[in-house]
Amino acid sequence: MSELSEIYQEIILDHNKRPRNFGELPESTCSADGHNPLCGDELTIYVIVDGDTVCDIRFEGQGCAISKASASLMTLKVKGKPLAEVKEAILEVCDMLTAQEEPADLDALGDLAALSGVRQFPMRIKCATLAWHTLKAALEGNTKTTTE
Amino acid sequence: MPTHAAKPFDSEALRSDFPILKTKTKGGPLAYFDSAATAQKPSSVIEAIHRFYSQENASIHRGIYDLASEATLAYEKARETLAQFINAQASHELTFVRGTTEGINLIAQTWGRQNLKAGDTLLLTRMEHHANIVPWQLLAEEKGFNIEVVPVNPAGELEMDAFETLLKEHPVKLVALTHVSNALGTINPVKDIVKKAHAAGALVLLDGAQAIPHFRVDVQDLDCDFYAFSGHKLFGPTGIGCIWAREEIWKPLPPYQGGGAMIQRVSFEGTTYQDAPVRYEAGTPHIAGALGMTAVVDYLTQWDASSLEAHEHKLLEYATAKLQEVPTLKIIGTAKEKVSVISFVMDAAHPHDLATILNEEGVAIRAGHHCCMPLMRHFGVAGTARASFAFYNTEAEVDRLVTGLHKAKDLFNV
Ligand SMILES: Cc1ncc(COP(=O)(O)O)c(C=O)c1O
Numbered sequence: 001m002s003e004l005s006e007i008y009q010e011i012i013l014d015h016n017k018r019p020r021n022f023g024e025l026p027e028s029t030c031s032a033d034g035h036n037p038l039c040g041d042e043l044t045i046y047v048i049v050d051g052d053t054v055c056d057i058r059f060e061g062q063g064c065a066i067s068k069a070s071a072s073l074m075t076l077k078v079k080g081k082p083l084a085e086v087k088e089a090i091l092e093v094c095d096m097l098t099a100q101e102e103p104a105d106l107d108a109l110g111d112l113a114a115l116s117g118v119r120q121f122p123m124r125i126k127c128a129t130l131a132w133h134t135l136k137a138a139l140e141g142n143t144k145t146t147t148e
Numbered sequence: 149m150p151t152h153a154a155k156p157f158d159s160e161a162l163r164s165d166f167p168i169l170k171t172k173t174k175g176g177p178l179a180y181f182d183s184a185a186t187a188q189k190p191s192s193v194i195e196a197i198h199r200f201y202s203q204e205n206a207s208i209h210r211g212i213y214d215l216a217s218e219a220t221l222a223y224e225k226a227r228e229t230l231a232q233f234i235n236a237q238a239s240h241e242l243t244f245v246r247g248t249t250e251g252i253n254l255i256a257q258t259w260g261r262q263n264l265k266a267g268d269t270l271l272l273t274r275m276e277h278h279a280n281i282v283p284w285q286l287l288a289e290e291k292g293f294n295i296e297v298v299p300v301n302p303a304g305e306l307e308m309d310a311f312e313t314l315l316k317e318h319p320v321k322l323v324a325l326t327h328v329s330n331a332l333g334t335i336n337p338v339k340d341i342v343k344k345a346h347a348a349g350a351l352v353l354l355d356g357a358q359a360i361p362h363f364r365v366d367v368q369d370l371d372c373d374f375y376a377f378s379g380h381k382l383f384g385p386t387g388i389g390c391i392w393a394r395e396e397i398w399k400p401l402p403p404y405q406g407g408g409a410m411i412q413r414v415s416f417e418g419t420t421y422q423d424a425p426v427r428y429e430a431g432t433p434h435i436a437g438a439l440g441m442t443a444v445v446d447y448l449t450q451w452d453a454s455s456l457e458a459h460e461h462k463l464l465e466y467a468t469a470k471l472q473e474v475p476t477l478k479i480i481g482t483a484k485e486k487v488s489v490i491s492f493v494m495d496a497a498h499p500h501d502l503a504t505i506l507n508e509e510g511v512a513i514r515a516g517h518h519c520c521m522p523l524m525r526h527f528g529v530a531g532t533a534r535a536s537f538a539f540y541n542t543e544a545e546v547d548r549l550v551t552g553l554h555k556a557k558d559l560f561n562v
Contacts, residue, residue: 064498
């Protein structure tokens with residue numbers, strides 16, 4: 001099960017079981033629904049942006065361990081961060097998941113590095129990127145997005 | 149079709165006919181439980197296609213030379229073989245298409261376009277594959293007819309009382325439903341449905357994609373009006389399938405696609421068309437695919453169908469019992485009449501994760517909505533994990549599935 005332990009690292013399993021910042025955020029200033037038409041998984045991201053800071057973020061929806069953990073890790077990464085930094089993180093993670101080469105500096109990603117195991121499972125990459133695409137859509141004022 | 153006595157079920161002999169079952173995946177043998185998506189192919193089918201392209205290839209219908217006339221005969225022989233296989237009254241009642249999807253689209257665009265209008269009702273069911281929903285929605289948008297949906301009970305069976313009420317309360321012109329549910333395995337009581345629909349003046353289209361791989365289909369006995377199926381789910385090639393309708397239904401129908409072969413005479417003043425089935429086979433068809441289908445029927449009819457069915461039924465019962473022992477696992481679709489398809493969900497793990505974990509064990513299952521989003525919504529899930537069996541599967545393979553599921557449970561319960 002060596003490859004399996006790459007994709008289902010402890011951090012992923014933990015965030016799947018106890019997703020952080022899970023639930024609705026009624027006072028959100030923007031939100032978006034993400035949909036993966038391949039599997040039917042759905043995710044909503046709620047964000048409170050104040051000035052140019054992502055003050056709060058929560059997510060809810062149905063999804064596999066990868067999409068749930070990815071969303072959960074994402075909320076920890078971007079909460080309280082300036083918008084520019086958040087947008088940078090979105091690019092960085094999507095790049096890490098889809099680039100041909102292994103990322104050079106995984107450590108710099110902190111806990112998010114746990115998502116890199118997904119790279120070896122091409123059919124699952126969209127599960128990992130769903131939350132990030134949805135956050136991007138929310139910040140850009142789109143209320144719906146898909147992984148297609 | 150061979151006339152000699154059919155061979156009884158023999159797992160080893162059957163399995164040795166399917167080369168892919170000898171391949172290795174993840175360092176071990178492949179346990180293939182996705183035959184409902186596409187079935188594996190016996191060597192005789194693969195060889196028929198290889199032989200066509202290496203020795204027999206020519207286009208059909210218009211060539212004078214030997215190869216072309218032989219290809220034409222072989223193509224028409226395939227039609228005859230398949231027509232006999234489903235006990236059609238005549239081979240020209242059967243049109244070659246790309247698969248079930250195209251078959252249904254063809255009927256929607258010809259019979260549907262001619263017969264369904266505002267004020268009419270088309271009856272579908274909640275368990276339809278998108279292939280038997282979307283073609284009708286596209287047409288309904290244009291024609292303005294009404295679509296009603298027969299509900300499904302918690303076991304995944306059609307609500308027959310509701311069906312009869314819908315039939316009574318609406319001017320139903322066509323009932324289009326799946327013979328067997330791809331997502332649940334439910335075998336629908338189609339003979340009863342046909343009888344009731346006919347009594348109400350409606351025609352019946354059956355989506356046979358998931359039925360014909362599991363048991364023999366006799367369209368005259370079913371007494372339906374249209375029957376669609378795909379070659380690739382019936383151990384044949386992709387890109388070929390059939391749509392059957394009785395001769396008198398084809399007769400007055402307009403063309404579907406225009407092009408070569410389907411015409412009698414073309415002029416800029418006006419063009420005339422061939423009769424069915426050639427009328428519906430514009431362009432160069434999938435000749436190798438049709439020949440592959442002859443090989444499929446020859447292969448399947450070597451075997452005693454009831455003994456293959458009995459094996460599948462035993463597998464279904466065995467797997468159902470074993471899966472029910474897996475903690476937190478819930479089977480979706482517990483109809484009394486089922487083919488060997490089991491959909492399930494597990495509290496511990498999402499279907500996608502299950503599929504990934506099982507893949508590491510060399511076990512291939514499907515996870516997702518199975519192109520049945522309305523049905524998934526009915527059961528309150530985004531998707532399920534689905535193991536679908538064919539006669540080449542074994543109890544030992546089922547054991548590997550079950551072991552993998554226990555591993556998944558352990559992994560996610562940390
Ligand atoms: C019940 C049912 N109908 C229709 C289809 C569509 O078949 P095809 O993709 O071969 O056209 C399928 C295949 O998934 C099916 O299971």
